[in-house]
Amino acid sequence: MEDKVMIGETPTRKSLISFLLIVSVFGIVGAVCIYNVLRVYFLISFQYYMLMSILTFVIIILFLMPLASGSNERIVFDNKYMSYFHTKGYINQFKEVIRIILNRKEKPSIQVKINDLQKLDLSYLGYLGFRGHTAYRLKMTFFLKNGDSFYLLPLSYGQMEKGDYEKAFSLLENQNIEVVDKYGLRPYLNKNMYDFQEYISTLNMK
Numbered sequence: 736m737e738d739k740v741m742i743g744e745t746p747t748r749k750s751l752i753s754f755l756l757i758v759s760v761f762g763i764v765g766a767v768c769i770y771n772v773l774r775v776y777f778l779i780s781f782q783y784y785m786l787m788s789i790l791t792f793v794i795i796i797l798f799l800m801p802l803a804s805g806s807n808e809r810i811v812f813d814n815k816y817m818s819y820f821h822t823k824g825y826i827n828q829f830k831e832v833i834r835i836i837l838n839r840k841e842k843p844s845i846q847v848k849i850n851d852l853q854k855l856d857l858s859y860l861g862y863l864g865f866r867g868h869t870a871y872r873l874k875m876t877f878f879l880k881n882g883d884s885f886y887l888l889p890l891s892y893g894q895m896e897k898g899d900y901e902k903a904f905s906l907l908e909n910q911n912i913e914v915v916d917k918y919g920l921r922p923y924l925n926k927n928m929y930d931f932q933e934y935i936s937t938l939n940m941k
Contacts (some may be wrong), residue, residue, distance in 0.1 A: 740903040742889050743809020743820075746835055758799045762792040801828035808890050810875075811843075812903045814910070817852065817877070819845040819887060845885070853880045854913035855904070857920050859935050860888060871935045873900075873920065895931065900924040 766788040773784050807822040821844045822831045834841065856876040861869050876886040901924065904914045914921075918938060923931045 738906075739811065739813040740899060740906055741809055741811045742899050742903060745809065746807055746831070748835060748838070751832060751835055754802070755796070755800065758796055759792075761799065762795040765795045766792040800832055801825055807831055810887060810889055810903075812906050813849075814906075815849055817845075817847045817849060818843040847877065847879065849907075849910050849912070851879050851881070852907070852910075852912050853878045854915055855907060856915045856917075858918060859920065861935075861939075869936075871932055873924065873931075895924055895927050898925055 769791045770784050770788040773779065773787055807820055807828075809820050811818045811820070820841060822828050854877075856878065858874045858876065859871045860874045861871050863869065872888045874886055874888055876884060878884045901921070904921065908914055918935075920931075920934075923934045
């Protein structure tokens with residue numbers, strides 16, 4: 736049995752560097768464009784051309800850099816805690832990039848002791864997707880022993896194929912936490928997003 740399961744991806748220094756290398760290409764293109772425009776249409780010294788080009792490069796990098804962390808959304812299960820991480824907003828994403836670079840410890844948005852969980856209910860939520868088509872997301876509702884509850888809508892792309900959901904459910908069940916699956920979603924969370932979408936579509940046709 737897995738003693739730690741993560742649904743989602745953790746941004747790393749390596750992934751940040753890869754993203755920044757790609758962003759640098761846009762920065763260079765922008766800098767070259769500014770340089771050529773100033774050189775052709777403005778009679779200013781070469782030093783100003785270079786200064787404005789460098790500033791353009793830096794601005795583009797700073798503007799796009801927060802996208803490197805994305806929403807940083809993930810759920811981590813272990814034998815002690817269920818932890819939910821999610822970075823919202825441009826400023827917080829910028830801070831998250833700095834945190835990753837400095838290798839500082841991350842604080843979860845939600846953290847619940849496994850012993851405080853009573854059950855997990857699996858359902859789904861529909862929303863308007865690409866070209867007006869209805870799409871569906873997995874909804875995980877956590878019920879606590881004190882009567883409180885909350886739900887999460889995890890990002891599912893790539894996680895189903897790796898079997899991460901089933902690993903997480905097994906970890907919870909081994910801690911005597913009930914996993915309620917009244918819609919029969921669980922088998923499709925081990926397949927892929929297409930099968931998941933198709934199955935729920937058939938549910939709504941009945």
